[in-house]
Amino acid sequence: MKNFIKLFSILVLFFFTITQSNSAEKIDYLKTDWSFKGLFGKFDRGSLQRGYQVYTEVCAACHSMKYLSYRNLGEKGGPEFSEAETKAIAASFEVTDGPNADGEMFERPAKLSDKFVMPYENVKAAQAANGGAYPPDMSVLVKARGGGVDYIYSLLQGYEEVPSGMTLDEGVHYNKYMYGNKIRMSAPLSEDIVEYGDGTKATVEQMSKDVTTFLMWAAEPHLEARHQMGFKAIVYLIILTTLVYFSMKKIWSRVESEV
Amino acid sequence: MSDHEYVPSSKFGKWFNDRLPLLTLASHLTDYPTPKNLNYWWTFGGILTFCLITQIVTGLTLAMHYIAHADMAFESVEHIMRDVNYGWLIRYIHANGASMFFLAVYIHIFRSLFYGSYKSPREIIWIIGIIIYLLMMAAAFMGYVLPWGQMSFWGATVITNLFSAIPLVGEGIVTWLWGGYSVDNPTLTRFFTLHYLIPFLILGLVVLHIWALHVPGNNNPIGIDVKKPSKDTVPFHPYIVIKDGFALLMFMIVFAFFVFYSPNILGHADNYIEANPMVTPAHIVPEWYLLPFYAILRSVPDKLLGVVAMLSAILILAALPWLDTSKIRSAVFRPLYKQFYWILVADVLILGYIGAMPAEGLYLLIARVATAYYFLHFLVILPVLGFKEKTIPVPLSITEPILGGSPNLAMAKNKESLDK
Numbered sequence: 001m002k003n004f005i006k007l008f009s010i011l012v013l014f015f016f017t018i019t020q021s022n023s024a025e026k027i028d029y030l031k032t033d034w035s036f037k038g039l040f041g042k043f044d045r046g047s048l049q050r051g052y053q054v055y056t057e058v059c060a061a062c063h064s065m066k067y068l069s070y071r072n073l074g075e076k077g078g079p080e081f082s083e084a085e086t087k088a089i090a091a092s093f094e095v096t097d098g099p100n101a102d103g104e105m106f107e108r109p110a111k112l113s114d115k116f117v118m119p120y121e122n123v124k125a126a127q128a129a130n131g132g133a134y135p136p137d138m139s140v141l142v143k144a145r146g147g148g149v150d151y152i153y154s155l156l157q158g159y160e161e162v163p164s165g166m167t168l169d170e171g172v173h174y175n176k177y178m179y180g181n182k183i184r185m186s187a188p189l190s191e192d193i194v195e196y197g198d199g200t201k202a203t204v205e206q207m208s209k210d211v212t213t214f215l216m217w218a219a220e221p222h223l224e225a226r227h228q229m230g231f232k233a234i235v236y237l238i239i240l241t242t243l244v245y246f247s248m249k250k251i252w253s254r255v256e257s258e259v
Numbered sequence: 260m261s262d263h264e265y266v267p268s269s270k271f272g273k274w275f276n277d278r279l280p281l282l283t284l285a286s287h288l289t290d291y292p293t294p295k296n297l298n299y300w301w302t303f304g305g306i307l308t309f310c311l312i313t314q315i316v317t318g319l320t321l322a323m324h325y326i327a328h329a330d331m332a333f334e335s336v337e338h339i340m341r342d343v344n345y346g347w348l349i350r351y352i353h354a355n356g357a358s359m360f361f362l363a364v365y366i367h368i369f370r371s372l373f374y375g376s377y378k379s380p381r382e383i384i385w386i387i388g389i390i391i392y393l394l395m396m397a398a399a400f401m402g403y404v405l406p407w408g409q410m411s412f413w414g415a416t417v418i419t420n421l422f423s424a425i426p427l428v429g430e431g432i433v434t435w436l437w438g439g440y441s442v443d444n445p446t447l448t449r450f451f452t453l454h455y456l457i458p459f460l461i462l463g464l465v466v467l468h469i470w471a472l473h474v475p476g477n478n479n480p481i482g483i484d485v486k487k488p489s490k491d492t493v494p495f496h497p498y499i500v501i502k503d504g505f506a507l508l509m510f511m512i513v514f515a516f517f518v519f520y521s522p523n524i525l526g527h528a529d530n531y532i533e534a535n536p537m538v539t540p541a542h543i544v545p546e547w548y549l550l551p552f553y554a555i556l557r558s559v560p561d562k563l564l565g566v567v568a569m570l571s572a573i574l575i576l577a578a579l580p581w582l583d584t585s586k587i588r589s590a591v592f593r594p595l596y597k598q599f600y601w602i603l604v605a606d607v608l609i610l611g612y613i614g615a616m617p618a619e620g621l622y623l624l625i626a627r628v629a630t631a632y633y634f635l636h637f638l639v640i641l642p643v644l645g646f647k648e649k650t651i652p653v654p655l656s657i658t659e660p661i662l663g664g665s666p667n668l669a670m671a672k673n674k675e676s677l678d679k
Binding site for chain 2: 004012067072140145146148219220229231234241245
């Protein structure tokens, strides 16, 4: 039993190291405290709401978020805007609907059930407007990058002067955390580019944290439910395992053999 | 297999059982005499059955919401993750379940290797097991393609392209597999169909695997034949049922940690980028459980020989009962084999690590040495060891004291723990 546990845990640990080590080259990303990490991790509601503001006022100019609907903004475990606020947010966007009875397409304000309106009609249009680079869809962006939230958080703050001896093409910027250090996106955030309603100072660091939190939620909208259920499931399993262990001991005590 | 003939107590039971002896089967399964010294490495058979059932049940549920179309697959997975009730839970169980399945199967296989469970009279059980393992790899590979992310697409491209190494007909086979001239919608739909089919083939083979097991009965840590039923055995129920149950619960705790707290750690980030035939990812890496074979594939400079080496690495296992010439089953009584066993374990782990690294420089060199050693182990070391090795005398039974000064089980056990 002891040997078994020892070996089994070595295996599981090895498993972790292998998967960790192949996920990315080791880069020292900027660190911050993420409220959504850990056994009981939850999103910071204020940060999510501010993050949505940064997304919609800054990122959404180029980046789509096509798998989200406006209703998601009011759902439990998300930014949890009130129903009125969520409806108002949706109504501030125009969507094309139709065809109507005359066979015409028409514009109408978005409803809760509509998907987030995309800044460009299609990938080609997005590329044409951005010097050939496609601003990736942000729905699952956090999960689609090796460093996850730390990577996004660092990238947003990683814009620096081009080091001497390095020349960049027109429309390319230097970013310390970008793969190859060359990025098409110009520094998106600058101090006070948005004005937070709750009085939080809109520093680049603060906005990076808020928008990254928002992106994490966008990629994992059920993260809070997952953490809550996970804790319950594991506590349940541990109790059941303990009970079964003692039952097993009792049953096996009938034969003189070691369990 | 039990000595006594089962007679149902009720009249209806008897009537039914005479026509379809399900009750006899149930009685056989509960009474099935099992060696009482089985350790926890023997619980993975039950765990694997659980994994298979979990994959089938979650898979069926996912299939109700998934759309096998190149333009819609990625979106439908996001739909499952966001809008289907507990879709995130079902998908994360299914995705991590594949990894847990392989973790368990590797433990199961290496347990067989340590205790010589593949030896006579259990060769057929072993070969069925290898076929199951092959089918598992096929199912896992095709399952990974279904979300239609970047790794799905490029993994499928790399692996299916291996067939082009076959002389003359290779290119034709690849086109036939793809259903076109590149990995595209026809590839996705056929992979989905096969991914749906294979688990049921596995299920059928699992029944045969267990059936074949119930003919000679379980091997055991000291690897001797036990008289059944006798003082050396316990009935399957309740002794083994509760022990397997306990081990399964422990396994489920590990499983739950992955599902609830790091559901994406075993996958590759690139698979959350929708498949794009125009953009090749920097490193195309298969899932962790295929990495040792990927390392073997890449360690051979020639494409065809690489494919041959990779396939041989798996198929050589089927010949194991005849490559291992030793009559002694358990490594407990084979001091030399035991050492080579652990070297092989290390070798496979190294291959797995290298498989995730770029194939260049030192990595490539290590991969070549490790690949060579892998084949050396099976083709040279094992056959020779059977003739040269001086084994420790084996006890005659699990419980009976041994005549003639052979070490008893307690001593053997002590020795085993000292060695570790």
